[in-house]
Structures are given as structure tokens and as C-alpha cells.
Amino acid sequence: MLTAFFSQNSRTVITVAVLLLVTWFGYSDLRTAAFVAIEPxxxxxxxxxxxxxxxxxxxxxxxxxxxxxxxxxxxxxxxxxxxxxxxxxxxxxxxxxxxxxxxxxxxxxxxxxxxxxxxxxxxxxxxxxxxxxxxxxxxxxxxxxxxxxxxxxxxxxxxxxxxxxxxxxxxxxxxxxxxxxxxxxxxxxxxxxx
Amino acid sequence: MLNEFLYNIAVMLDDMRLSTLLHESYYMYNWVESTHVLFLMVSLGMLFLIDLRMLGLALPDVPASRIASRLTWPMAIGFSVMFITGILLFYAVPVRSTQSVWFRVKMLLLVAAAINAWLFHKRMNESVADWDNDRKAPSHIRRGAILSLAFWAIIVMCGRFIAYDWFDCIRGQSPFVEFVAGCVDGQSRF
Structure with missing residues (x-):
């Protein structure tokens, strides 16, 4: 059932996952570290x-x-x-x-x-x-x-x-x-x- | 003579309180300028689609007359907003704008683009029934479309160059540039 749900709504699931990932990244310390790392x-x-x-x-x-x-x-x-x-x-x-x-x-x-x-x-x-x-x-x-x-x-x-x-x-x-x-x-x- | 007259008009506008308020208001000036630029997407966006259709580069399988007539009203709305905000931008910085070579070229090209647009529509309406469904318009219509694209491309460039004016009267220019830019002997306002 879960597999069927994912296969039918894969685009939606991936979009929600990406949005959650971006939100998490925005509020984590990783963002600051990435910001410093890309300065060069x-x-x-x-x-x-x-x-x-x-x-x-x-x-x-x-x-x-x-x-x-x-x-x-x-x-x-x-x-x-x-x-x-x-x-x-x-x-x-x-x-x-x-x-x-x-x-x-x-x-x-x-x-x-x-x-x-x-x-x-x-x-x-x-x-x-x-x-x-x-x-x-x-x-x-x-x-x-x-x-x-x-x-x-x-x-x-x-x-x-x-x-x-x-x-x-x-x-x-x-x-x-x-x-x-x-x-x-x-x-x-x-x-x-x- | 003409340059002195334009300079005096510009100084008169510059003396107005509203002009100073608009110029010195960080947010208001930026809102007006942003609106001017963003409505470029509406006005020039529609205009370019019409011109590209005539050249067979956009929407070639849609009748040319339909593209032209249906996109004209959003284009007109866009141009109206750009015109109003453009006047406000000039009013905020009248002396510098009047004495910018690029601003002067831009104004001349706006007149040329308006005449070209009138001729383009006149010629198109006269003959569109014969080629409405063709992928490309006839050569005389295509010429008008190319001229329109060229005029507007240069107008946008002149608009951008106004911000980087390297023919500024305050820097002291050659007599020719001073004449073209409208610099006035002994002027106190820049």
C-alpha cells in the first residue's frame, strides 16, 4: 500500500521532501558553514x-x-x-x-x-x-x-x-x-x- | 539656446518640493524605479512576442492578427505604467536627466519607435488577410518588426546607460559632448 502511494505520488512526495530539506537547511548550523565554505x-x-x-x-x-x-x-x-x-x-x-x-x-x-x-x-x-x-x-x-x-x-x-x-x-x-x-x-x- | 531653455525648465522642476521628496525618499524612489523596470516584462514582453511572431520565431502557428490584437491591450497597460513611472523618475532627477546624452537618445528613439509602431500596424492591417496564417510575415512587415526590436533594445540600453553616465556635465567634456548633453556655461546645478 505504501509502495503504491509513493509510486502514484512520487512527484508530490519528492517536492515535499525537498521543501522540508531546504527549511531544515535554512535553520541549521550547516547553512552558516556552507556560507563560509563558498566564500573562496x-x-x-x-x-x-x-x-x-x-x-x-x-x-x-x-x-x-x-x-x-x-x-x-x-x-x-x-x-x-x-x-x-x-x-x-x-x-x-x-x-x-x-x-x-x-x-x-x-x-x-x-x-x-x-x-x-x-x-x-x-x-x-x-x-x-x-x-x-x-x-x-x-x-x-x-x-x-x-x-x-x-x-x-x-x-x-x-x-x-x-x-x-x-x-x-x-x-x-x-x-x-x-x-x-x-x-x-x-x-x-x-x-x-x- | 534650446539647451539653456531645457536647463531652466529642469531647474524649475528641481526646485519643487515634491521632486526633492521623491528623489530623497529611499523607498518611494526605489518603488517607482522597480515598477518601471518590472512593467518592462508586461509591455516589452508582449511587444517582443508580437514582433517575434512576425519573424516566425514565436507562436508561428497562431494567426498573426490574433497575436497582435489580443496582446495589444496588456502591452498598452504596461506602456501606460512605464510612461507614468518614467515621468516620475524624470521629475525626481530633472537636471541630470535633461543633461544625459543617453536620456536624450532614449527620448528620440521613443519617438522613432512610436512612428515605427504606427506604420507597422497600418501596413499590417492593410495586408494581414493575405498572410495571416503564414509562419513568417511578408518582408516589409518583418522589417518593421526588426526595427521595433532594434529600437526597443537600444532604448533599454540607453535607459541602463543613464545610470552609468560617463558624459556627465560635472566632469567637463569636449565641446561637442557638452553641446549634445546640453551642458550650459556656468551652470550651478548638476
Missing amino acids: FFQWMETTWFGVIGKTWGPVFAFIQAIHLLGLAVLGGTVLAGDGRLLNIVLTDVPAKIVVDRCHRVFVWALIALLATGIFMACGVAMKIYYLPVYWYKMLALVAGMLFHFYVRKPLLNHDIDELNPVVVKMVAIASILVWFLVAATGRWIGFSG
Whole structure:
């Protein structure tokens, strides 16, 4: 019976386990130890080519920031169009499956652009962000967003959307919008901090 | 002449109490700026999807006219919020913004982007019935979409460069840059 429960709800069980693990990690001494242990990595980031260019050439850093913002705009567009369709707000006369699938393709490219430019920017201000709590909130939100998108939202919406519980579909859409809004908002707040 | 006029207007705005309050309020200024940037996701996000659809790079199997018409209203809401917050950001720092080369380029490009958007929609509405279901729009529409993407990419870059202004009047620039930036002889406010 227990085996049947786990096999039927493996995704839910793993998600709850990960959440519990993250919560435990956040409140344990292990978090402090990990924080200290990764400091050399951030110091090293500043010595890389990306770090040196980012710190030395203001215009290059600003240019990469602009690319990052453009990537964010595309990502935001795909999230709002896809989730807006699931909420029956936009593109209501186009099948939800088509909107969600096509937006997902563009979303992946936008996410790759965001990650690539984000790594460059992080190298340029590595020690600053290391000591910024809001940077870690952003990383947490980003990981949560990616896990949610690829591990929860995508597999769920691979099914026939019309046969899914409409409340669940709408909750997923709202959660998706909120998590990516959180990623963007915490990213913006990094600029105001430190 | 024009630069003196713009400088005087900027100083007048700078003297207003509300401008100082907005500039010096840590949270209010940041909220306004964050809202400006976050609504980029709504306005430019929708605009880019429309442009990419015309180029056949996003939602190619959805009729182009449907994408354009259905995404226009959220895009308009996004632009409205960006416009209002943009005015507030300018009002908070009027002198420096008026004398930023990047701000000036940004304003010119905003006008160019608006004209391009008008032409784009006009041309699209004239001919969309012939190619609505095609994966790619005809070349003259694609040109408009590429121009739109280029204009907005440079506008975003100029917006970012305003924060890193290396053509600042206070630093003393070449006569050409001083003219383009709008620096005024003997100005006391920066």
C-alpha cells in the first residue's frame, strides 16, 4: 500500500521532501558553514575574465545588464502570455495547449540568456552580492522558479489541459506568475542594496 | 539656446518640493524605479512576442492578427505604467536627466519607435488577410518588426546607460559632448 502511494505520488512526495530539506537547511548550523565554505568561490569569480571585465569596464557591464533586462522582458512576456491564457485572460480564442507549448520554447531561450548574462554580472560584483541577503533570496526564488516550471508546471501541462482540474490549472498559472515576479523584483532590489 | 531653455525648465522642476521628496525618499524612489523596470516584462514582453511572431520565431502557428490584437491591450497597460513611472523618475532627477546624452537618445528613439509602431500596424492591417496564417510575415512587415526590436533594445540600453553616465556635465567634456548633453556655461546645478 505504501509502495503504491509513493509510486502514484512520487512527484508530490519528492517536492515535499525537498521543501522540508531546504527549511531544515535554512535553520541549521550547516547553512552558516556552507556560507563560509563558498566564500573562496566568490573571491575566485571576481578574478575570472568576466569578473575583471565587469569591474573594469562600466559600459560593458551596463551593456550586459541591458541584455539581461531584454531577456527578462521576453521571459516575462512568455510567462504572462502562457499563464494569462491558462487564467483565460489573454489569447482566449487560441487553444491553451498551443499557447503554453509555443511560449515554453521562447521561455527556454530567454532563460538561457538570463542565466548567461546573470553569471557575467555576478562575477563583476561577486563579493558585494555574497554579503547581500537579497541576492540569496533571488537565487532561492530562481531555483524555485526553474524547479516549478520544469518539474511541476511543464509535466502537468503536458496532459490534456481541458481534462485537468481548472482550479489546479489556475493555481499553477498564478504560482508561476508570482514566482517569476519574485525573481525579477528581488533582482531589481539587488541594485538598490549594498 | 534650446539647451539653456531645457536647463531652466529642469531647474524649475528641481526646485519643487515634491521632486526633492521623491528623489530623497529611499523607498518611494526605489518603488517607482522597480515598477518601471518590472512593467518592462508586461509591455516589452508582449511587444517582443508580437514582433517575434512576425519573424516566425514565436507562436508561428497562431494567426498573426490574433497575436497582435489580443496582446495589444496588456502591452498598452504596461506602456501606460512605464510612461507614468518614467515621468516620475524624470521629475525626481530633472537636471541630470535633461543633461544625459543617453536620456536624450532614449527620448528620440521613443519617438522613432512610436512612428515605427504606427506604420507597422497600418501596413499590417492593410495586408494581414493575405498572410495571416503564414509562419513568417511578408518582408516589409518583418522589417518593421526588426526595427521595433532594434529600437526597443537600444532604448533599454540607453535607459541602463543613464545610470552609468560617463558624459556627465560635472566632469567637463569636449565641446561637442557638452553641446549634445546640453551642458550650459556656468551652470550651478548638476
